[in-house]
Amino acid sequence: MKPGPFTYHDPSTVDELVALLASLEDAKLLAGGQSLMPMLNLRLAQPDHVIDLNTVTGLEGIERTATGVRVGAMTRQATLMSDDDLTAVMPVMKEALHWVGHFQTRSRGTIGGSISHLDPAAELPAVALLHDAILTLEGPDGSRTVPIAEWPIAYMIPNLAEDEVLTSIEFSGWPATHGYAFEEFARRYGDFAIVAVGCLLAVEDGLIVRAAVAIAGSQPTPSRLADVEKALVGQPATAETFQDVAQIAKVVEAMSDSYVNGAYRQRLAGVLVERALTRAAARTRDAN
């Protein structure tokens, strides 16, 4: 189990990187390597060229914006987890990262790598969905932005051309009083999620005024549960409400694989949605 032969490229600027992407056939981008390296070692991927993003300057960092926070695509998961400013704006990120691999993989793994790899069970694309992230891509024609809702096209296929690269992710913030939670079920800690659910809640006068609920693992691509969100808004933030909307989550579209059937994923979706909403509500500070 060793990678097949490839030519290694280590550009130092985004311009060099984009020029390489435009000129090379069959190139793969190497971010943190926690998904691509296993695929290379197992020879599931045998690209002719590997372009290392680790040598490119300007792709790392966390900065506050007027409406939220912008994160460079090569920012390590461990860095995100320990950044108090980021946690203050979007605490669900830290809670979700706890489920991403192990600390020995979060030290290398990046946010941009995870969002681009787009594993259906990955937590970080779900976090991006919760916070309505805007993704910035660089390509031969300059940069363009893609809202996260338009990012997943199909199973592990993002809205990213072969000559483009994800360079930063801008998350939109919620009122400081919002509640949040991220729930997941896997057979062993650190394994891929069978189902993962994240949610954000804002409450005023005891009533839910805004809700975001995202699910990963159940379908070929992660998604927001719009029906659940719609059913929550205007309702009291009570156990009864959460039990009711869990019934909607229980009929979410769910795939079967060799280990877990769709019915079990649906059951998990209902349980995890109820748990996540219950914990998020307890963390909400009523705006009035």
Place this chain on the structure above:
Amino acid sequence: MDKRDVSLTVNGRVYSARVETRVHLADFLRIEAGLTGTHLGCEHGVCGACTVLLDGEAVRSCLMLAVQANNRSVTTVEGLAGDGDLHPIQQAFRDNHGLQCGFCTPGMVMSLAAYLDEDPDPDEAGIREAISGNICRCTGYQGIVAAGIQAAAALRGEE
């Protein structure tokens, strides 16, 4: 073949070699540096046996290329023990039957070294989480967890 000169500091000593760019760090350590303490179990990031410290942070050495570690500093299990003395983590593994066949041990020890450096006073749950990315097929983990608790106390200067 695509080759590069790679030079890195391992346990305080510089190792240089011209290697294919597809060689991962673990193979560089084992083959070029001759440091076979770092073990390779699965080579796809699941077993944790190849865990080393890269500039002090725990990483899977099978999940990065040797060329990516150029000019950086790596600590392997060979770098822990002093002159003839076991490192407190190694001593704790010995005292608590924390290993049987020893295959997973380098990764377990390096994971705990990184973890205890961050959190010197962990509870049992913390230790279990720290080694959750390392697979052992002999001991059932009880001895390893006990070793982690003893090692943490020893590193804090307690008996």
